[in-house]
Amino acid sequence: MNRIEFWFEFASTYSYPTAMRIEAVAEKSGVQIVWRPFLLGPVFRKQGWDDSPFNLYPAKGAYMWRDLQRVCDRQGLPFNKPSAFPRNGLLAARTVCRFADEAWVPEFVRQIYRANFELDLDISSRDIVSQCLVSLGQNPEEILEKAEDAESKEKLKQQTERAEQLGIFGAPSFTVDGELFWGNDRLEAALEWAGGVQ
């Protein structure tokens, strides 16, 4: 089956509408998704940024929030500007990295994005991540103990390094073999590149 790798960061604003729609859109195209969380922090630091470019460049940031509202409106997706931005999605990213093949992962990803961009909850909090796991019928203690161990830390570190090697500089991104697509707007082009049904 054809597949795309979906590279996302839980703090990333435009990754929210993508995360909420990608499974349905990919299924319709007959393309499989590989969920690839990574961290934008190290990627941005190499570009000389110690914060989100949306905070460092206020005109771009102001536009992004307005545009994101319009994008969510068009998608029929609830959106509330988070009271803190960017939020640290480290624990959630390690969780997805460690349990990548589990059936509950796609819904967990959506729950974390909803927590951040719909419900304005602090996704860096262990409690919030636990609540998302509980809502999926999972055992948070068992899962988070593993998500916080050395193996999970190393997995996410390596995945972030692989993102950089693939030329990824922002999120959401999609790769199809070596071909890179960046932005929620490029999901359809990436699926087409993967041989998806149009």
Add this chain to the structure above:
Amino acid sequence: MNRIEFWFEFASTYSYPTAMRIEAVAEKSGVQIVWRPFLLGPVFRKQGWDDSPFNLYPAKGAYMWRDLQRVCDRQGLPFNKPSAFPRNGLLAARTVCRFADEAWVPEFVRQIYRANFELDLDISSRDIVSQCLVSLGQNPEEILEKAEDAESKEKLKQQTERAEQLGIFGAPSFTVDGELFWGNDRLEAALEWAGGVQ
């Protein structure tokens, strides 16, 4: 008639596919275009950049050239990566600013973009700008004398300041009353905002 303002910079890569398609797409939507050239240089300098961000951030730049090739391919548009980037479109921008209401302006805009992104010609050269005017049956001496006078310089300066006041930080951009849209991908959304037929 409903209208959108189209803000472009002759050096801007993604403004090329937009400039080549906007007239046809807008006409189909029943929306009028106001052609608004401006300069990205002063806008970028205020963000601390003395060059195109595509040169300052190599990963982003490498992606952009690849993505632009794909975008042009999908649009059936010839594209050749310019051997110099960004090229100075000052004279061409002053020309459009000064003669904004002339019927030859849209085709002149397309000729300059083709010179830069299809034919790899130096659009900062007076000769190249002249040739574009000649190909439209215009008198280049007469036009360029006016394009280089104080009035034209002031017009373009004011238009660039107005762009910044509208929150514009990149090109292509579109404004519909106060509403801002950024990027070739947002043309359809801007036309819809303007009440265009879908």
